Amino acid sequence: MSRYSLMRAVGRLSQPEWIVAFVAAALAACAPVPPASSQVAVPPAVIQPAVQPASRADAQATGRPADGPLPVPPNLVALAQPAGQKRLTSSASNQSYWPLSQYFETQRNEAYCSVATSVMALNALGIRRPESTQYPDFPFFSQEDFFHGIDPQVANAARVSHEGMTLDQLSTALNAFPVDVRKYHAADLSLGQFRDLVRATTGHSDRFVLLNFRRVEIGETGGGHWSPLAAYDSASDSALLLDVARYKYPAVWVPLAQLYAGALALDSVSGLSRGIVIIGKRPN
Structure with missing residues (x-):
């Protein structure tokens, strides 16, 4: 529409209609543009x-x-696709999938990926569960109660709701639970070591890989994220990512080299690489 045509159209509007039209145009003009640093x-x-x-x-x-x-980016394979299902059933390292899938959760807000990932794994471990405010008659690890018993100086609900958690923060927070916690910054691992940890852990049903990575390295839209890895397929050298942001992406198979690159990406808060946390039942 030309400027002249626009002025004629506005002139035919009543004052309230004109104000609404002006505000709508202003808001459209102020729509945020993704920062250059988010481009890959x-x-x-x-x-x-x-x-x-x-x-x-x-x-x-x-x-x-x-x-x-x-x-789903074309370099990834959705679990729901026939090819994705075949990878899962044919994989020798798929034992983490079955307990994790029973307790699959969606993060309750856009910064709670670490919390949703953690409660999935805690429930899947089958350890003693705490009282739940959400389900008073049934003990359960929940996102709502996750920070009960965690030192607020380490992590608290208000801060995490805005900032999420770094690799070091989450590993420290998980030490408040009766589980064995092992933390690995990707910068301290070779690709082969990273692969071995993923393959060995996903072959068990009593320990889980919690991955901290940056989405853009695997071809997805977004920044830093947490989700559990549930299986590893040696034929395709890919791992199954159970994305806790189910409103955004489904569970997908990701080439392991790309997951490793995503885990190598620096966390802007800590200034360190991302990586993996492995949690399991404590030895007797």
Whole structure:
């Protein structure tokens, strides 16, 4: 619409209608633009959506289909696809999947990925559960009660709701629970060592890999994130990521080298690489 046509259209509006139109235009003009630092030099083929959005307008406005989460990048394989299911059933290291899948959770807010990941693993371990305010008649590890018993100087609900947790923070917080906790910064591991830890851990049902990584390194949209790894497939050299942001991405198989790159990415809060925390039952 030309400026002249716009002025004529505005002139035909009543004063309340004119104010609404002006405010709407101003808000549209102030829509935030992603910062340059969030852009990643990924080949175009990596960031093309695997599923075409409902319309070109939807794709430009939201980057996602109108009726669902973000499309899975073509370098990843969704667990729900036949190929993803086949990897799971044929993998020798898939024992973490079964208990974790029983307690799959969605993070309760956009910064609670570490909390959702942790309570999934704690419940899946089958250890003694605490009283739950959410389910008074049933002991259960929940996101609502996660910080009970954790030193607030280490982590607390208010702060984590805005900032999330670093690798060191989460490993320290998990020491408040009756579990064995082992922390590994990716910068201290070779790709082979990283692979060995993932493969060995996912082959058991009584220990779990909690991965801290940056999404852009695996071709997804977003920044730092936590989710558990539930299986490893040697034929494709990929691991199954059970994404706790289920509103955003489904469970996917990710090439291990890309997961390692995501774990190597620096955490802007700690200034250190991300990595993995492995939790399991304490030895008797």
